[in-house]
Amino acid sequence: MSRINDTIDKVLSFAPDRIALFGYAHVPWVFKRQKLIDEAALPDDLARFNLATEVAKRFADAGFTAIGIDHFARPGDTLDMAHQNGRLRRNFQGYTEDSCQTLIGLGASSISRFPSGYGQNAPATAAYKQRIQAGQFAGSRGYILTQEDHIRARAIELLMCDFEIDLDVLKREFGDQAALVRAVLRRISTSFSEFVIFDGRRMQIHPDGRALPRIIAAGLVQHVPEGIKYSRAS
Helix, strand or coil: CHHHHHHHHHHHHCCCCEEECCCCCCCCCCCHHHHHCCHHHCCCHHHHHHHHHHHHHHHHHCCCEEECCCEEECCCCHHHHHHHCCCCEEECCEEECCCCCCECCCCCCCEEEECCEEEEECCCHHHHHHHHHCCCCCEEEEEECCHHHHHHHHHHHHHHHHCEEEHHHHHHHHHHHHHHHHHHHHHHHHHCCCCEEECCCEEEECHHHCCCHHHHHHHHCCCCCCCCCCCCCC
């Protein structure tokens, strides 16, 4: 903890308006160089949770407002204002007050988001450079979102931003098709009955479960390729 406190002291010395606190993702099956790290030396889930809790307390003591699950902002910052006014959004980079539906990714492996779906640039730097030098698009793959994908994605965003999913909000945005996720929310509330309350219209995460949105939101993910592994939740 002493080393993290040193890092926090340095961060606070910069007097930032916003801070994003991300845990280390150990995925050696994706990044081969991570195999050089002794996994036994990595903190377990409980240690990671305790570290995140202590860091959040340090930021709160320094006057920051907690935004969602991993961001902090000074009171009066536009991100804090969006959080207070129910206008908080979340994209690849984290929390934002920007509601733009298009995000352009630049560079090898970067991902772009469009109203209709996602596109990813060639992950290998050499292949990316070759396409650019040839005057070609750098994209190597993409996915076109269905209407149900849009609804589920928005539900996940609401959960991550507001710790709740209001079906009335989804209905205003998507019409009667918003009811597609009702059964999913009921199933999630049963699986996480200690941390989630669902009254048939609104699903809310209990304050004691505020560390679990990523895990709870996984229940709304429709497309999970078989055999795909992810880093441990933090």
